[in-house]
Amino acid sequence: MYVGCMQIRKTALASLTVLGLVLLAILVYSNPSTFDPNAKYNSGLKDDALYFITQNHPDAAPFLINLDWKYQWGGKFSSDGWILEIVNQTNGSMIRADYSDRSGNVSIPHRIIWEGSYRNGTIYEISYVHAQ
Numbered sequence: 055m056y057v058g059c060m061q062i063r064k065t066a067l068a069s070l071t072v073l074g075l076v077l078l079a080i081l082v083y084s085n086p087s088t089f090d091p092n093a094k095y096n097s098g099l100k101d102d103a104l105y106f107i108t109q110n111h112p113d114a115a116p117f118l119i120n121l122d123w124k125y126q127w128g129g130k131f132s133s134d135g136w137i138l139e140i141v142n143q144t145n146g147s148m149i150r151a152d153y154s155d156r157s158g159n160v161s162i163p164h165r166i167i168w169e170g171s172y173r174n175g176t177i178y179e180i181s182y183v184h185a186q
Contacts, residue, residue, distance in 0.1 A: 096129045096140045099172055103138065103149045106177040107168050113184055114166050117153055146173035162186050 100123065108115040121133040129140040135155055141148045153166040169180040 093125060096131075096142075097125065099140055099147060099149065100131050100138055102172070102177055103140075103151060103168075103170060106170065106179070107151060107182075110179065111168070111182060111184070114153075114168070117164065117166065146171055149177075 104118055108118055117135075121136065123131045123133045123136075123138075125131055129142065131138040131140075136151065136153045138149070138151045149168075149170045149172060151166070151168040153164065155161070155163045155165075163186065165183070165185045167181070167183045169182075171178045171180060
């Protein structure tokens with residue numbers, strides 16, 4: 055009788071462990087910033103980089119209005135044709151913003167690629183291209 059109870063407990067514990075792992079996977083998939091220690095830092099850095107782009111490249115500003123950014127794991131953000139990636143390094147961060155028109159409208163296509171870095175509280179531009 056005692057052996058049967060132990061087996062039931064082991065089975066129940068294994069089932070709860072599997073259920074817990076499934077729930078954790080769902081949580082991470084639905085909100086990856088929950089478990090990324092750099093998520094808040096990267097979000098602020100994203101905002102600083104976008105502000106830099108709009109201030110220094112007025113031709114890009116119209117493509118940066120009313121965006122709803124989604125955080126993805128590993129320092130990537132996306133919104134309406136934009137992908138912004140931040141790579142944190144020991145001496146600062148590298149930032150790359152890439153836009154390509156995915157509206158499907160018949161118009162002149164645009165492609166914007168901005169690359170920069172962040173060191174000691176300052177954003178530096180490395181390159182900027184706006185092709186149309």
